[in-house]
Every structure is written in structure tokens, then in C-alpha cells.
Amino acid sequence: MVNHPGLVNFLGGFQDETCVYFVMEYVCGGEFFRHLKAKENKGHIKVTDLGFAKVVGSGKRTYTLCGTPDYLAPEIILNKGHGMAVDWWAFGVFLYEMMAGFPPFYDEDVTNTYKKILSGRFGFPAHFSVNARDLIRKLLQADLSKRYGCLAGGANDIKNHPWFKGVDWIKVAKREETPPIRPVVKAADDRSNFDDYSSLGALKHDFELSMNEQAMFVGF
Known part of the structure; x- marks a missing residue:
């Protein structure tokens, strides 16, 4: 199992009659909806929520319709088949x-969200810089032959964009850059950066997985 410093790592899994459980690495810095950014205790970002992640071979497409509506690229909504290009679109939505x-x-x-995505029309708040607007427009480009990340320069077109001027990507990968925000962490098992969900109680379902459904995750 590969341990990636920039991802919340999957440690193992098991299942019972109703659920499949993922055991994930604990990141004590808090969650996205609390900080509007995911961080470790040293302030470096880790990517999580990979439940819908899918490996698609080079030059191949998938037709799975899933994800957060606000982040769906036009080609997903139109069911044209899609690949990694949709991730660059989602990155543009994320930056915005x-x-x-x-x-x-x-x-x-x-439904109106989908209509807006397909229309390609959106505005910017006044505080967005010229460079921020330019990069986001190039990412939220319906034409894949023009969308940043999909061109000959690949991800380098994005990394070398003026909006990222001054970012040392090698230092970022090595976690040597000083993050602008660092959550306060009192101990390795500190939970103060997370909302308290203890009042929700245990997860319950009114159904059980069939034998065939159970077999799909054997050895997962």
C-alpha cells in the first residue's frame, strides 16, 4: 500500500450486513467544511473525499454520472463520456x-445549476484579480481543445500561470513552504478542529446487503 503525503491514506476496510467501512488516516487539522480548506497539523493540505475517484486509462472514457452538482463539467451532464479533463474543470470551480x-x-x-454550467456563463466578484479571472476562465472552458490542463503543456500550463507566480512547486511537494494558516493542535488525537457529531448516534439502515452485493467487496 502506497503512503502518499498529499492524500488522506486508506488503511483498510471491512464490512457487515449493511455497510462497507473504510478506515482512513486521521488528519487532526480539521475538515473542509470547518476550515474551507483541509489541513494537517503543520498546515499542509491533504486531499480526501475520494469515494468517487476512478482510474480511467489513457485515451479512454467513463460515463458514470456522479459527484457534487456544482462541480460537474458540461461533458458529464451531457453524458458524452469523460476523462481527466473533468478534474481540471472541477479545479477551476474549486479555485473560484x-x-x-x-x-x-x-x-x-x-436543474438550474446544470443549465448554468451548460450555458458557460458566470460572473466574478469585484475582488478577483485579473490573473485569477484569467486562470479560472481557462479552466472553466467547455471546449476541451482550449481547457487548461488538457493542452500540450498539461498541468504545467496551470503551474506556470501568472496567478501562481512565486509558488515553488518543488517546495510545495516536499512540504517545505510555510502555510498561511496553521490550525492549533494540542495532541495527536486532538478532535477540537472537527465539529461534534456524537449526538447523531450510530448509522442505521433499514436494509441488508444481498449475498451478491456482499461478494462485490470480498477482499477489498
């Missing part, structure tokens, strides 16, 4: 939300 506090195509009605 981190700076605005809300996603670019937000609507209380999910």
Missing part, C-alpha cells in the same frame, strides 16, 4: 469557491 465563498454556477435548484 475558495476565493468567492460560493461556486460559480450555484443555484438552489440543481
Whole structure:
């Protein structure tokens, strides 16, 4: 099992009659919806929520419709088949939300969210810099032949964009950069950076997995 410093690592799993359980690495810095960023105790970001992650071979497509509506690329909604290009679109949505506090195509009605995504029209709050607007527009590009991350330069087009000027990507990978925010962590098992969900009680289901469903996860 590979331990990746930038991901919340999967440690193991098991199942019972109703659920499949994932045992994940504990990251004591808190969760996304608490900090609006995921961090370790030293302030470095780890990526989690990989439940819908899927490996798609080079040049191949998948047709699975899943994910958070606000982050879906047009080709997913249109069921055209999609690959890694949708991740670059989602990255554009992510950058926008981190700076605005809300996603670019937000609507209380999910159908309207899809319509906005397909229209490709969105605006920027006044505080967005010229470089931020330029990068986000190039990521939220419906035409895959123009979307940043999908061009000949690949991810380097994004990393070398003026908005990231001054970022030393080698130091970032080595966790040698000083993060702008570091959560206070009192001990290795400190839970103060997480919301308290203890009042919710144990998860219960009104069904049981069939033998065939159970067999799908044997040895997982």
C-alpha cells in the first residue's frame, strides 16, 4: 500500500450486513467544511473525499454520472463520456469557491445549476484579480481543445500561470513552504478542529446487503 503525503491514506476496510467501512488516516487539522480548506497539523493540505475517484486509462472514457452538482463539467451532464479533463474543470470551480465563498454556477435548484454550467456563463466578484479571472476562465472552458490542463503543456500550463507566480512547486511537494494558516493542535488525537457529531448516534439502515452485493467487496 502506497503512503502518499498529499492524500488522506486508506488503511483498510471491512464490512457487515449493511455497510462497507473504510478506515482512513486521521488528519487532526480539521475538515473542509470547518476550515474551507483541509489541513494537517503543520498546515499542509491533504486531499480526501475520494469515494468517487476512478482510474480511467489513457485515451479512454467513463460515463458514470456522479459527484457534487456544482462541480460537474458540461461533458458529464451531457453524458458524452469523460476523462481527466473533468478534474481540471472541477479545479477551476474549486479555485473560484475558495476565493468567492460560493461556486460559480450555484443555484438552489440543481436543474438550474446544470443549465448554468451548460450555458458557460458566470460572473466574478469585484475582488478577483485579473490573473485569477484569467486562470479560472481557462479552466472553466467547455471546449476541451482550449481547457487548461488538457493542452500540450498539461498541468504545467496551470503551474506556470501568472496567478501562481512565486509558488515553488518543488517546495510545495516536499512540504517545505510555510502555510498561511496553521490550525492549533494540542495532541495527536486532538478532535477540537472537527465539529461534534456524537449526538447523531450510530448509522442505521433499514436494509441488508444481498449475498451478491456482499461478494462485490470480498477482499477489498
